[in-house]
Amino acid sequence: MSPYTDVPFSYRRRVRWGDCDPEGMIYTVRVYDYLLEALEAWYLKVLGLDFGGLKYERHMAMPSVRQECQFMKALKPGCEVDLHVFVERLGNASISFIVDAVGDDGSHYLRFNHTACFITLDGFKPVRPPDDFRENIEAYRAAGKRMT
Amino acid sequence: MSPYTDVPFSYRRRVRWGDCDPEGMIYTVRVYDYLLEALEAWYLKVLGLDFGGLKYERHMAMPSVRQECQFMKALKPGCEVDLHVFVERLGNASISFIVDAVGDDGSHYLRFNHTACFITLDGFKPVRPPDDFRENIEAYRAAGKRMT
């Protein structure tokens, strides 16, 4: 069952032939493409810029610090899932997401935990995110509800 | 300039951060993801099934026979292109596509030639495509116009 009552932002993804291995199921590595695609779409929607914008407009980056994936149910070619993006925690210089891949029938395929760190490109040191980022993230976080 | 006056089917693709290399331009290998994504979307639209449907419903496959790519202009993170799919030729057991990646300002980034072969999965021999495929492909081909 889907773990949600409300979803502020979702990224829809169809499982492509080339995402799958000779067993006819999604190949392990490809699930992280789904995660990163969902996150880049979330940045564009919530922060107003994608990863390129972070670098070229704000001279920042948000490298991954820790990722976790639980593989609950195997995705097959032609399946469609929504990747629901929740902000679990906004720290001083870090942000933690939970991203769930859920099918139209409520099947829960994947759960990701992703923590990234805000850094500046001169010095590569962790920094507090700019105020506009912080406001948008907090507003997004407040809007999300998750049941489980 | 875009080589089109009319486009029967296009697949829109945003250049993602992870598609690009340390030079800040699309990495060579990734352009073929764009091609295959466009082709799989075309199959779904025109033939009514994706590559998985070909295998599991029709017990066929369409392996690549020959591909060519001309790199005209470098794609950068955040660019959006339409991949216009033309059917150049439908043979007895093969099909040839021209796929062009064109930006909103008409810039021509990539041109692909792609030839695939229809085969059955029992025997892996080239076969004439089923009549419904042939009709849909010919109708699609008749609708397309390309200037250059």
Added chain:
Amino acid sequence: MSPYTDVPFSYRRRVRWGDCDPEGMIYTVRVYDYLLEALEAWYLKVLGLDFGGLKYERHMAMPSVRQECQFMKALKPGCEVDLHVFVERLGNASISFIVDAVGDDGSHYLRFNHTACFITLDGFKPVRPPDDFRENIEAYRAAGKRMT
């Protein structure tokens, strides 16, 4: 510093240009290619077959159940790392690995935790691994030493 005194099996990997993003550092998704390459090489070495052999010779699979990655230090084009493969636990139907990516100077770049499940391809149910697998895995596990 490297967390090892002894390493039963390592997989050496050079960071390729195409593994890296416009920041000039490894792109998040690619690190899982490193993990899976190391694991497939380990299967071939320790169990005597790769993932294809598992399917075609033993009619089994070992889907991922849970993965975790800690990103300690950024990999850049041309870096070389050894991926040291430790078996943390062999359960009734599951196996857990710790895989560390370590540079020649002892720098610790990545730590992965990977848990997979043994299943049969008729029924896709968890099964106890065959005796020859179990013996080889236990022998490998006994040989490994890790300091931290």
Added chain:
Amino acid sequence: MSPYTDVPFSYRRRVRWGDCDPEGMIYTVRVYDYLLEALEAWYLKVLGLDFGGLKYERHMAMPSVRQECQFMKALKPGCEVDLHVFVERLGNASISFIVDAVGDDGSHYLRFNHTACFITLDGFKPVRPPDDFRENIEAYRAAGKRMT
């Protein structure tokens, strides 16, 4: 049959599980990973630097101009091939390769044509390659023999 009597440089590659699709054969896009891996290894061997070295030490790049691939025989998980790298032509600012993927039994799986252009990173204009590159490439080219 293999098209060679002599091979100056080859890159050996094992077909991995994750390179293959649900048909149990190599997925089209992945063959270009093989090509680029072979080329990057060739640069390191013949020019003394990889693609990162080109950028960071010589302030140059060698973007792809045109690529072609003929798919002769399907690669399956566990196959091993040698990618033989021939220099077909060294132009004023461009270089053209033929790269063949050949099995241990002489089976010819893939033929690539790859043309790249030398550019400088200030201006992104085509340039004549440095003399040391030119000498090494001409020497390599003279050593190669191909029958077909």
